[in-house]
Amino acid sequence: MTMFANAAGDFLRRLLPIVLLVAVWWALVWALDVPSRLMPSPPEVGRRIYDGLVVTGDLWAHLWSTTEATLLGFLLGGGLAIVVGSTLAMSRTLELLAYPLVVLIQSVPKVSVAPLILLWAGFDIRSTVILVALICFFPIFVGTFVGVRAAPPVLVDLFSTLNAGRFATFLHCNLPHAAGSIFAGMEVGWGFALVGCVVMEFITGLSGAGFLIQNSANNLDAETAVAAMVLLGVLGFIGGALLQQAKRRLVFWEGSARHG
Amino acid sequence: MRGSSKRTLGLRDVSVSYESRRGPVLALEHFNLEVQPSSFVSVLGPSGCGKSTLVKLVSGLLKPTTGAVCFDGKPAVGARDDVGVAFQQAALLPWKTAMENVLLPIRVTGQSVQAALPRARALLELVGLEAFRDRYPFELSGGMQQRVSVARSLIRDPSILVMDEPFAALDAMTRENLMIELQRIWQEMKPSVLFITHSIQEAVFLSDRVIVMSGRPGRVIEDVAIDLPRPRDRHTLGTPRFAELSAQLRDMFDRTDP
Numbered sequence: 001m002t003m004f005a006n007a008a009g010d011f012l013r014r015l016l017p018i019v020l021l022v023a024v025w026w027a028l029v030w031a032l033d034v035p036s037r038l039m040p041s042p043p044e045v046g047r048r049i050y051d052g053l054v055v056t057g058d059l060w061a062h063l064w065s066t067t068e069a070t071l072l073g074f075l076l077g078g079g080l081a082i083v084v085g086s087t088l089a090m091s092r093t094l095e096l097l098a099y100p101l102v103v104l105i106q107s108v109p110k111v112s113v114a115p116l117i118l119l120w121a122g123f124d125i126r127s128t129v130i131l132v133a134l135i136c137f138f139p140i141f142v143g144t145f146v147g148v149r150a151a152p153p154v155l156v157d158l159f160s161t162l163n164a165g166r167f168a169t170f171l172h173c174n175l176p177h178a179a180g181s182i183f184a185g186m187e188v189g190w191g192f193a194l195v196g197c198v199v200m201e202f203i204t205g206l207s208g209a210g211f212l213i214q215n216s217a218n219n220l221d222a223e224t225a226v227a228a229m230v231l232l233g234v235l236g237f238i239g240g241a242l243l244q245q246a247k248r249r250l251v252f253w254e255g256s257a258r259h260g
Numbered sequence: 261m262r263g264s265s266k267r268t269l270g271l272r273d274v275s276v277s278y279e280s281r282r283g284p285v286l287a288l289e290h291f292n293l294e295v296q297p298s299s300f301v302s303v304l305g306p307s308g309c310g311k312s313t314l315v316k317l318v319s320g321l322l323k324p325t326t327g328a329v330c331f332d333g334k335p336a337v338g339a340r341d342d343v344g345v346a347f348q349q350a351a352l353l354p355w356k357t358a359m360e361n362v363l364l365p366i367r368v369t370g371q372s373v374q375a376a377l378p379r380a381r382a383l384l385e386l387v388g389l390e391a392f393r394d395r396y397p398f399e400l401s402g403g404m405q406q407r408v409s410v411a412r413s414l415i416r417d418p419s420i421l422v423m424d425e426p427f428a429a430l431d432a433m434t435r436e437n438l439m440i441e442l443q444r445i446w447q448e449m450k451p452s453v454l455f456i457t458h459s460i461q462e463a464v465f466l467s468d469r470v471i472v473m474s475g476r477p478g479r480v481i482e483d484v485a486i487d488l489p490r491p492r493d494r495h496t497l498g499t500p501r502f503a504e505l506s507a508q509l510r511d512m513f514d515r516t517d518p
Contacts, residue, residue: 154351161319163339164368172368176355253354253398 040223048227059212063231066208069125070197070235073132077193078186081137085144086178090170102141110135111199118203128200128208135196136189143185147178180254183247190239194232209235266297267331267342267419269318269452274327275477276313287313289477291327297419298450302463303471304513310478311456315424318454319345331420341369344418344451348425350405352397352412358384358404359393362411376415383411386445403434410442414449421451427462436494439465443492460513464505465492472512482512 022042028034029041036044052059084102088095114131121127151174159169201210209228216224274291277284287310295301305311316322317329320339328335331342352361360367362383366376384390387407397405406426413421427435439462446453446466457463463470464486472482486505488496496502 152351154347154349155353157321158345158347158351159368160321161339161343161345162365162368163320163341168368168370172364173353176353251355253396 037220037222040226044223045226045230048223049230052224052227059227059231062208062212062228063235065125065206066194066197066201066210066232067235069128069200069208070132070193070239072125073129073196074136074190074193076129077133077135077137078140078189080133081140081185081189082144082182085141086148086170086175089145089148089178090166090174102138106138110196114199114203117200123204123206127204128197131200132193132196136193139188139192140182140185143181143183143188144178147181148174150181151177180247180251183243183251187240187243190243191236194236194239198232266450266452268297268333269293269295269420269454270330270333271314271317271324272328272330274317274324274329276310276317276322277325286477288317288324289479291479293471293480295420295452295454297452299468300446300453300455300466301469301471302455302457302467303473304457304460304463304509305473305478306475306513307458309473309475311458311473312424313478314454315345315422315456318420318422319343341416342419344413344416344421346406346409346413346421346423346426348428350397350402350409352405352408354397357394357396358389358400358408361397361408362415364412365415379417380411380415383414384408386414386448387411387441401434402430403438406430406438407441410445414445414451417449418451421453423453423455425457428458435459435462440493442466443490447491460506460509461497464488464502464509465496470509472509481515484509484512 026042029039040048049059084098088098088102110131113134114127117130117134118127121130148170155173155177156169159173164172197208198210198213201208202214205211205214209232212228213225216222216228271291271293274288275286276288277286279285291310291314293301303311303314313322317324320336320343323337330336331340352358353364356364359380362380363373363376366373366380381390381393384393387410389404389407389411392400392404397408400408406429410423410426413423427438430438443466453466455463455466465488467486470482470484470486471480472484473479474481484505488499488501488505
């Protein structure tokens with residue numbers, strides 16, 4: 001594949017599935033003669049996004065509101081997940097006490113708690129942040145727990161022979177070793193976080209991409225609904241790409257040949 | 261860099277048994293060993309003779325079921341700052357440079373890293389890696405990684421260095437080079453070394469004494485003094501006395517492994 005040998009080619013190759021998807025979408029809408037109030041064509045959605053971001057700017061407030069709530073909830077839930085995951089992984093006693101509880105909470109679909117959260121926290125960004133935090137907690141918790149536990153026995157032995165305390169062992173051995181796994185959890189968690197945010201925006205109907213989708217679908221404005229979906233996709237993609245970039249820098253030793 | 265206080269390591273009538281799925285296993289039985297200060301003692305034995313149990317005992321990872329591990333005659337509890345350990349794998353932290361890895365024992369015990377810097381530099385020089393001190397383990401060859409591991413085990417100026425088949429994972433050429441280098445390092449630093457190996461060549465080349473262990477449960481069956489003059493070099497490997505000692509150990513070794 002000499003054609004795709006350089007960086008530009010690599011970028012094009014990544015873009016190819018998206019281009020194909022848009023082409024199929026366009027072809028179907030055209031071939032089946034779908035009315036645009038049910039499913040708009042790609043140029044119609046493109047124009048709506050352009051209008052909303054450049055001409056009238058009405059999409060920015062919603063986009064920002066979704067970004068803010070998702071980011072805050074992600075930081076809160078992710079932070080808690082890393083702390084709780086590390087603590088349970090480092091202490092057998094706490095693991096025995098708390099792990100079943102975490103699994104129990106995980107078996108309840110988080111979305112089903114959304115109306116209750118609304119009842120407790122009110123029609124406010126707080127409700128959205130709490131649901132987002134709750135929903136992205138588990139993948140990051142599991143990533144942390146598994147990663148911290150997976151430290152090679154020979155390294156753990158080494159730290160024992162050095163008379164290192166449990167916290168020093170965690171800080172210098174288990175935590176860095178878990179970094180790759182924590183990032184994997186965060187990548188999954190970011191997707192979950194967006195789901196939580198949109199669900200809460202459906203319910204509260206205050207603002208955000210979720211509100212926009214709900215509201216415009218009710219008003220037979222499919223163009224705006226699909227435009228909001230596309231923007232959500234972009235948000236998910238940017239978050240994932242930033243996390244991957246951060247992982248590559250911070251966990252630079254993984255994927256390199258010849259491990260210690 | 262020579263340390264001031266050298267200790268005598270003693271294992272007094274040590275037995276270790278542990279539970280396994282097939283019932284209790286006796287890993288070591290009535291094991292007696294004395295390592296004089298600054299001497300190089302190898303332990304040679306068939307696989308499963310309790311060699312790794314021995315490493316765990318001396319490095320404080322394991323308590324004897326009966327008997328005691330003593331330093332200068334006093335029974336020891338737990339890991340000690342004056343014991344350095346080099347494992348079979350280099351066991352380096354992949355996110356730390358060679359220098360940071362050498363300094364790890366200082367850092368994790370909250371001692372002053374600044375004060376230990378000159379010593380860490382000197383140790384990297386001693387193992388021939390001063391030019392590689394800012395490299396990460398994945399940028400180093402297996403032999404280089406093992407040298408970093410040796411430098412790390414020496415950073416706290418141990419009076420006893422325990423080495424658990426440190427060259428077993430390396431290729432033959434690298435092993436021979438490191439073997440010669442380890443002798444040089446030992447002659448410079450003079451810690452007592454307890455060297456666990458299943459290589460007769462390594463044992464004869466490096467040691468003042470070679471302890472031959474029986475199969476499980478592990479016991480001392482021979483204690484052979486190696487009288488080859490030092491410093492030993494590549495030519496030593498070809499001398500008749502070297503061959504004679506090797507053959508003698510080979511015979512004992514074979515008897516332990518029916």
